[in-house]
Amino acid sequence: MGDLSKPPFLDKTLHALFLDFDGTLVGFADDPDGITLEPGTLERLSALEERQGGAVALISGRALSSIDRFLAPLAFPAAGVHGQEVRYTAGGEVVTAPPPDDLATARARLQAAIGPGDKLRIEDKETALVVHYRTAPEEADRAERLGEEAVAGCSDLRLVKGHAIVEIRPAGVDKGKAIEKLMQREPFAGRKAVFIGDDTTDEDGFEWVASAGGFGIKVGSGETTAKYRLDDVAAVHRWLDAVARQ
Numbered sequence: 001m002g003d004l005s006k007p008p009f010l011d012k013t014l015h016a017l018f019l020d021f022d023g024t025l026v027g028f029a030d031d032p033d034g035i036t037l038e039p040g041t042l043e044r045l046s047a048l049e050e051r052q053g054g055a056v057a058l059i060s061g062r063a064l065s066s067i068d069r070f071l072a073p074l075a076f077p078a079a080g081v082h083g084q085e086v087r088y089t090a091g092g093e094v095v096t097a098p099p100p101d102d103l104a105t106a107r108a109r110l111q112a113a114i115g116p117g118d119k120l121r122i123e124d125k126e127t128a129l130v131v132h133y134r135t136a137p138e139e140a141d142r143a144e145r146l147g148e149e150a151v152a153g154c155s156d157l158r159l160v161k162g163h164a165i166v167e168i169r170p171a172g173v174d175k176g177k178a179i180e181k182l183m184q185r186e187p188f189a190g191r192k193a194v195f196i197g198d199d200t201t202d203e204d205g206f207e208w209v210a211s212a213g214g215f216g217i218k219v220g221s222g223e224t225t226a227k228y229r230l231d232d233v234a235a236v237h238r239w240l241d242a243v244a245r246q
């Protein structure tokens with residue numbers, strides 16, 4: 001698991017907390033709609049939000065509509081689709097940047113290659129596309145190849161690999177930039193950012209928070225630039241619980 005140490009507790013007034021969703025707050029499931037929340041998740045997040053003076057946000061690759069379905073009635077400040085969508089205030093409007101025209105090209109190419117009955121599955125987030133292979137790991141190489149073919153010649157798109165997915169997203173968005181945007185607004189401004197995440201796409205977030213005087217917490221094994229580590233989703237909840245009760 002590596003030798004990074006357990007993270008310290010958060011200061012109520014100094015720190016802002018940014019949380020990834022899949023693989024960090026919730027365990028993985030075969031289908032993005034099939035995940036289940038750990039018992040007490042909503043109460044724990046509410047307590048943290050109150051303790052940190054509202055400076056708690058979700059930073060996810062998911063569309064915010066998907067996260068909101070699971071966390072309702074909570075609607076934290078958040079960035080969705082890696083920052084393509086941003087909600088600056090709790091319960092406020094979601095600002096969505098339009099996707100580049102190239103995304104329609106990539107969508108058409110994927111849809112032509114992955115039809116009904118295919119072991120691969122397309123998740124269309126409107127501003128990004130995902131090819132899922134969690135239920136067919138033997139299709140990983142094909143998923144990657146189809147992703148590469150879908151973005152060929154599309155300079156406004158980036159292909160990124162995640163946990164059992166290949167994702168096509170607009171160039172220029174990443175979780176570091178998403179955290180930076182939220183950090184310019186109240187109640188985040190002036191605090192030190194702490195970001196918890198598990199995936200390769202979370203590394204941009206770890207790098208940004210470290211550059212701004214905060215720290216990252218990596219969930220699970222694997223190389224990371226984060227300063228601290230927690231073993232798994234259950235360890236994340238134990239740590240969040242301890243912070244909330246402190």
Ligand SMILES: O=P(O)(O)OC[C@H]1O[C@H](O[C@H]2O[C@H](CO)[C@@H](O)[C@H](O)[C@H]2O)[C@H](O)[C@@H](O)[C@@H]1O
Nearest residue numbers: 021022028029030032060061062134163164165
């Ligand atoms: O940034 P995150 O909040 O971690 O979101 C990353 C991706 O999460 C979802 O996919 C992952 O979770 C699924 C449900 O457990 C799982 O089936 C899949 O294999 C995982 O990669 C979501 O579907 C993607 O759109 C997000 O980009």
